[in-house]
Amino acid sequence: MKLVLATSNKGKVREIQQFYKDYEVIPYSEFIDEFEIIEDGITFKDNALIKARAVFNAIKMDNIIVLADDSGISVDVLGGEPGIYSARYAGKDANDKDNLYKLVQSLELHNVTNSKAYYTAAIAIVTKESEFCVHGWMYGTVLNEVKGDGGFGYDPIFVPEGYDKTLGELNNEIKQKISHRAKALSLAKVILQTL
Numbered sequence: 738m739k740l741v742l743a744t745s746n747k748g749k750v751r752e753i754q755q756f757y758k759d760y761e762v763i764p765y766s767e768f769i770d771e772f773e774i775i776e777d778g779i780t781f782k783d784n785a786l787i788k789a790r791a792v793f794n795a796i797k798m799d800n801i802i803v804l805a806d807d808s809g810i811s812v813d814v815l816g817g818e819p820g821i822y823s824a825r826y827a828g829k830d831a832n833d834k835d836n837l838y839k840l841v842q843s844l845e846l847h848n849v850t851n852s853k854a855y856y857t858a859a860i861a862i863v864t865k866e867s868e869f870c871v872h873g874w875m876y877g878t879v880l881n882e883v884k885g886d887g888g889f890g891y892d893p894i895f896v897p898e899g900y901d902k903t904l905g906e907l908n909n910e911i912k913q914k915i916s917h918r919a920k921a922l923s924l925a926k927v928i929l930q931t932l
């Protein structure tokens with residue numbers, strides 16, 4: 738089965754390709770030039786569907802299945818921020834490093850060295866006939882210290898529940914078993930098998 742990914746995030750592409758070894762998972766940039774998609778929804782689900790629909794409509798092929806991921810981290814001491822704004826936490830053109838250090842700085846401004854936090858992933862599937870969306874979560878703690886260089890995004894400051902190392906330090910196989918994305922992708926697999 739051919740799955741077109743509506744994402745420009747290389748970390749997501751890598752994890753989704755590793756998770757769906759039985760499928761041909763192709764980033765949409767292999768069909769058309771990447772374009773800006775305005776993510777103006779107010780939930781992860783809204784934004785995942787916005788991205789999947791935008792890419793489905795832009796590719797103009799009826800027989801494809803498009804999958805999009807909208808995800809982010811919610812930090813208790815920050816009242817759930819950055820949440821759906823995780824990719825833009827340090828500003829419109831911020832990269833992963835800028836966002837990571839901005840989050841460390843926010844913890845310090847709150848005079849804490851750590852906080853409970855969780856990741857959310859919404860995975861949307863869009864075909865000519867149908868639309869679906871499923872979610873997954875991973876709970877843990879964020880630290881004001883950057884450790885390891887595995888994973889991507891906020892992983893070097895996130896310690897999953899039940900572990901004493903960050904996702905930057907832990908083996909990628911562990912993340913692939915316990916992550917928000919892995920949980921949502923296994924639900925999405927059940928849907929894909931019906932298409």
Ligand code: ITT
Nearest residue numbers: 744745746806807808809810823824889890891892
């Ligand atoms: P696309 O919209 O093109 O998919 P994006 O990076 O802009 O790429 P999002 O809008 O979904 O994607 O933003 C997700 C943000 O949350 C981004 O800053 C990621 O670094 C972070 N994030 C999501 N999942 C993560 C994970 O598994 N590990 C670390 N950071 C993650």
